[in-house]
Amino acid sequence: MNNPFENLEPNNVWQFFYEITQIPRPSKHEEKIIEYLENFAKSRKLEYKKDRVGNIVIRKPASKGGENKPMVALQCHVDMVCEKNADVEKDFLKDPIEPYIDGEWVKAKGTTLGADDGIGVAMQLAILDSDIKDLGPIECLFTVDEETGLTGANGLENDMIQSKYLINLDSEDEGQIFIGCAGGKNTIGYVPIKYQLGLEKNIAEIFVSGLQGGHSGDDIEKKRGNAIKLITRIIYDLLENNETVQLINIEGGNLHNAIPREAKAEICFDGEEQYNQITNLVEEYQQIFKTELKISDPGVKVTINKKGKTDKWLDRQMAERLIRLLYVLPHGVFAWSQDIPDFVETSTNLASIKKQNEEYVITTSQRSSLESAKENICNKVRSAFELAQAKVEVNDGYPGWTPNPESYLLKIVAEETQKVLNRKPVIRAIHAGLECGLFSEKFPGLEMVSIGPEMKGVHSPDERLLIPSVQRTYDILINVLKRINI
Numbered sequence: 001m002n003n004p005f006e007n008l009e010p011n012n013v014w015q016f017f018y019e020i021t022q023i024p025r026p027s028k029h030e031e032k033i034i035e036y037l038e039n040f041a042k043s044r045k046l047e048y049k050k051d052r053v054g055n056i057v058i059r060k061p062a063s064k065g066g067e068n069k070p071m072v073a074l075q076c077h078v079d080m081v082c083e084k085n086a087d088v089e090k091d092f093l094k095d096p097i098e099p100y101i102d103g104e105w106v107k108a109k110g111t112t113l114g115a116d117d118g119i120g121v122a123m124q125l126a127i128l129d130s131d132i133k134d135l136g137p138i139e140c141l142f143t144v145d146e147e148t149g150l151t152g153a154n155g156l157e158n159d160m161i162q163s164k165y166l167i168n169l170d171s172e173d174e175g176q177i178f179i180g181c182a183g184g185k186n187t188i189g190y191v192p193i194k195y196q197l198g199l200e201k202n203i204a205e206i207f208v209s210g211l212q213g214g215h216s217g218d219d220i221e222k223k224r225g226n227a228i229k230l231i232t233r234i235i236y237d238l239l240e241n242n243e244t245v246q247l248i249n250i251e252g253g254n255l256h257n258a259i260p261r262e263a264k265a266e267i268c269f270d271g272e273e274q275y276n277q278i279t280n281l282v283e284e285y286q287q288i289f290k291t292e293l294k295i296s297d298p299g300v301k302v303t304i305n306k307k308g309k310t311d312k313w314l315d316r317q318m319a320e321r322l323i324r325l326l327y328v329l330p331h332g333v334f335a336w337s338q339d340i341p342d343f344v345e346t347s348t349n350l351a352s353i354k355k356q357n358e359e360y361v362i363t364t365s366q367r368s369s370l371e372s373a374k375e376n377i378c379n380k381v382r383s384a385f386e387l388a389q390a391k392v393e394v395n396d397g398y399p400g401w402t403p404n405p406e407s408y409l410l411k412i413v414a415e416e417t418q419k420v421l422n423r424k425p426v427i428r429a430i431h432a433g434l435e436c437g438l439f440s441e442k443f444p445g446l447e448m449v450s451i452g453p454e455m456k457g458v459h460s461p462d463e464r465l466l467i468p469s470v471q472r473t474y475d476i477l478i479n480v481l482k483r484i485n486i
């Protein structure tokens, strides 16, 4: 196909971007793009190194006038999310992306464009290929497999970054400078199941649904309902006030990084009169939840249905302990940042409760941009599990990137952004994981920022890149590289 970018500026950036769109690079299948980068380095006689996980760093000596400047690292990821519209035929392992220009935007025919983070790759190659004066030594790091779990950054070897400063080019909001992200960990509790037998009772299923859920990082401060927390309140009330109502099962939620949208509980009861009381209580709770969530989650729904008979249910003591555990497990924002306005510092998500074999598995996930605060919230969740005599497992997780508003690199990037865009940049952090979090753990003292041109619809076939923002971002980058001198 034809290269639609022949007349775009900065021309070398766009030519590299076009070449990259022609190279298949789904996450975990980056061999072809890494080979391309290796050949790029060889043909220009630039020093390069690949590490065991497949990341590659290419280094370029200082240009004329930059001999006394410190080395700066530029970094982006080479993999892309491969999504397509249902009516499009595309083998992402073999076929090129088909980019085209639509007004001020670049898009791809029916698929993701891969500007996340191909445009970062293109800018780094353009700088390595340039003869711009007054630049200190530059190392361009290209990581693999960002999109499916940051495994490239996680496995990065210790000599792959030698600089004191790193500029990550994986942001998609022009005019915003990112200076921090959250680290995360999962804390999982296991509650052994005990049953109790008795005279046959009727079964009813209570179902909480209609909630929005969302991402446990990005959406945690939106005060949306947590289906497990809501259903727990109903069951707690039922067990507290009815000795003859028993709990058979309770399950809800799905992924560890999603706020649970649905939960269900099976209970058993004696006769019609009791069923009517339970139905009234369920209706009352639906009204209570609708009032409490009238702004953030107005679609909440609680339903109840009859469902056959049983003579077996959860042991009463065990059930009461389980419900109290679910009641006390924290969920939501735990602390706000002290230096960045409206930024969640620490949170926890009560993500799911699932019945597996003879135990309940309760998954929770904690996030914080402060390592000590992450440990603190994990221990709080852990303590709740331990008080309920649950077995606890904690996974390794990934580290956060603590914002440093006093950073020299940030000061330079903010000033150059203001000059090029003619407006004050927004300085932000996000409550989710970024590759920079992993770098900050491996390279303590490394000053970092993350910037990038304007993109919309990333990770979907609607992904698009704002053409003039590429020139502006590139200008900011070059100006910053020329200025860094300590």
Ligand SMILES: [Zn+2]
Residues within 6 Å of the ligand: 077, 116, 117, 146, 170
């Ligand atoms: Zn990305």
